[in-house]
Amino acid sequence: MNPKEPLVDVSEQPELPAPDLDxxxxxxxxxxxxxxxxxxxxxxxxxxxxxxxRRANREKAEVIEYANSESVGAIVPILDDFERAxxxxxxxxxxxxxxxxxxxxxxxxxxKLGLEPISAKGQKFDPHIHHAVDRxxxxxxxxxxxxxxxxxxxxxxxxxxxxxMVKVAVKKK
Numbered sequence: 001m002n003p004k005e006p007l008v009d010v011s012e013q014p015e016l017p018a019p020d021l022d023x024x025x026x027x028x029x030x031x032x033x034x035x036x037x038x039x040x041x042x043x044x045x046x047x048x049x050x051x052x053x054r055r056a057n058r059e060k061a062e063v064i065e066y067a068n069s070e071s072v073g074a075i076v077p078i079l080d081d082f083e084r085a086x087x088x089x090x091x092x093x094x095x096x097x098x099x100x101x102x103x104x105x106x107x108x109x110x111x112k113l114g115l116e117p118i119s120a121k122g123q124k125f126d127p128h129i130h131h132a133v134d135r136x137x138x139x140x141x142x143x144x145x146x147x148x149x150x151x152x153x154x155x156x157x158x159x160x161x162x163x164x165m166v167k168v169a170v171k172k173k
Contacts, residue, residue, distance in 0.1 A: 118153035120146050120164040134167040145169045
């Protein structure tokens with residue numbers, strides 16, 4: 001074998017038939033359809049991923065909101081204890097003043113987190129935000145007026161955390 005000789009004689013190879021125009025057009029159309037289908041699938045997957053990301057972020061925010069609500073809800077009874085202790089009063093003014101300052105700091109910190117007290121005394125009874133634990137017959141005030149508040153109610157970031165426990169006026173019979 002001569003190194004300058006070609007390995008395969010080109011003249012001996014059969015010539016491939018030229019593709020006809022119809023088959024080329026059909027192949028082009030099939031490839032365009034496949035491309036369109038793949039592009040559509042890609043866009044759908046991107047949209048599904050965006051929806052998943054938004055849903056995951058929303059669920060994460062809800063979990064954080066629930067955890068914050070639970071944490072603040074656990075601290076609210078301490079706030080109640082401070083209020084009861086301050087109502088009793090103390091002989092030592094320094095001690096009472098210290099208690100008031102601690103109560104105020106705790107109250108302010110919880111307000112910054114989103115805790116809002118529900119006003120009750122003198123208001124109209126609303127079963128959505130008040131829990132009636134006592135009903136008193138009286139003609140001094142209008143019916144369903146809150147006479148006294150046993151335990152303050154709270155909203156946390158616009159949601160009910162705890163209803164106010166109240167005494168409600170009813171008409172005398």
